[in-house]
Amino acid sequence: MNKFKLTKENLKLDNDWFTDSITTWLRAIDSTNLRNKKKINCLEIGSWQGLSAFFILNELKNSNLICVDTWEGADEHKDGAMTSSNVLINVEDTFDTNLNSFKDRVTKYKGKSSSYYEKNLYVNKFDLIYIDGSHHADDVIIDALKCFEMLCDGGLLIFDDYLWKYYDKDIDNPAGAINKFLKIKKKQIKIVCFDYQLAIKKISLK
Ligand SMILES: C[S@@+](CC[C@H](N)C(=O)[O-])C[C@H]1O[C@@H](n2cnc3c(N)ncnc32)[C@H](O)[C@@H]1O
Numbered sequence: 522m523n524k525f526k527l528t529k530e531n532l533k534l535d536n537d538w539f540t541d542s543i544t545t546w547l548r549a550i551d552s553t554n555l556r557n558k559k560k561i562n563c564l565e566i567g568s569w570q571g572l573s574a575f576f577i578l579n580e581l582k583n584s585n586l587i588c589v590d591t592w593e594g595a596d597e598h599k600d601g602a603m604t605s606s607n608v609l610i611n612v613e614d615t616f617d618t619n620l621n622s623f624k625d626r627v628t629k630y631k632g633k634s635s636s637y638y639e640k641n642l643y644v645n646k647f648d649l650i651y652i653d654g655s656h657h658a659d660d661v662i663i664d665a666l667k668c669f670e671m672l673c674d675g676g677l678l679i680f681d682d683y684l685w686k687y688y689d690k691d692i693d694n695p696a697g698a699i700n701k702f703l704k705i706k707k708k709q710i711k712i713v714c715f716d717y718q719l720a721i722k723k724i725s726l727k
Contacts, residue, residue: 525576525580532571532619533615533618534615535604535605536570539576540572541717545714545717546580548714549713549720553648554675555649561581562648562673563577563585564649564650564651565577565586565587565589566589566634566650566651566652566653568589568590568592569590569612570615571616573651573653574616574620575619578620578626579623586627586628587629588616588628590631590654591633592616592631595655596656596687597687602687634654634664634667635660635663638667642670646676647671648677649676649678649679650671650676652664652681656682656685656687656695657693658688658692661699665699669709669723674727675722675725676722677722678722678723679718679719680720681695681718682695682718683699684696699719703721709724710722710724
């Protein structure tokens, strides 16, 4: 964590919604054989200025990462609750600058996650997926189910903001969707870390 704190000082960041979760990430990664793989395919839903993407690419040297984002912000950015309009206008340029040193390993998909699934559902399988896009439960449940379909057996799926409360109705917040997802897939998952973030491993049914 301290090493990463020094590294991230070189990035242009207006917000940091990630560093506090690094211990969870390291525990989750160490519960898999990801570090031994020659090629680690990763997907991120929601990249913002690129901090979590930078962490993944910096920590897993054999990884490639697809970053899916509208770069238009989520509800909490658009209403000014979590950031300013100045930051929002420049968010994609900031992402490009921050990820420049990893440009050979990162691929951008600009659009809603739902459109990414429509075009790519059966194209790739991923070893690691991070879900941190829209936090409305209606979107989170789709992200969870589609990403689970694209996850390799033994792969790691991490949700940010499991315990976050932003919408008035509890059911509209991430936990409303994530708890449903856990119920639907209970025979196929092992919970690896349960915290502000939730990390699960996919178990083969064979
Ligand atoms: C909390 S930020 C991501 C933070 C980033 N993972 C980090 O830790 O640095 C959420 C991002 O999701 C994006 N987003 C919101 N709704 C989306 C959707 N339906 N599809 C794709 N991206 C979306 C926003 O534009 C925003 O950049």
